[in-house]
Amino acid sequence: MAMTCSRCGSAIAVTDIQCPHCRLTLKAFGHPGIPLHRATEDASLCDTCTYHADDTCNFPQRPHAQTCTLYQDLNAPPPPAPIKPRFSLRRYSGWIGLGGLVLISLAIALSR
DSSP, rough: EEETTTTOEEEEEEEEEETTOOOOOBBBBGGSSSSSEEOOOOOGGGGGGGHHTTOOOOOOTSOOOOOEEEBBTTSSSOOOOOOOOOHHHHHHHHHHHHHHHEEEEHHHHHHH
C-alpha cells in the first residue's frame, strides 16, 4: 500500500519512517507504528482535534501544535462499535464445569 509525502508528493510506503526523497519525518520517534500527524501550511492541528475541543489535551505545544502523535480529527466519523457475540462458552465455562462436576458426582452416587 502506498501513500504520498505531504511535502514533496512522491510515493512512499506506509512503513517508511522518512520520505526517501525529501527526508521528511513520517513516523514519531523513529517507530513505524507511531504515526506523526502534521498540520498543513500555517494552520494548527489543535483547531480540528477532538482533545482540544473537549479540553483534555495536555500537549505542551497546544493550541499551536504543528505536529502531534495523538491527533484525532474532530470531523472524522466514529469507529464502528465491535460486535459482541450473543453467547460465549468462555463466559459461562465456570458454570458449565460446576454443572458437569455435579452430574458426575450424581452419576457416581446413583451407581453405588
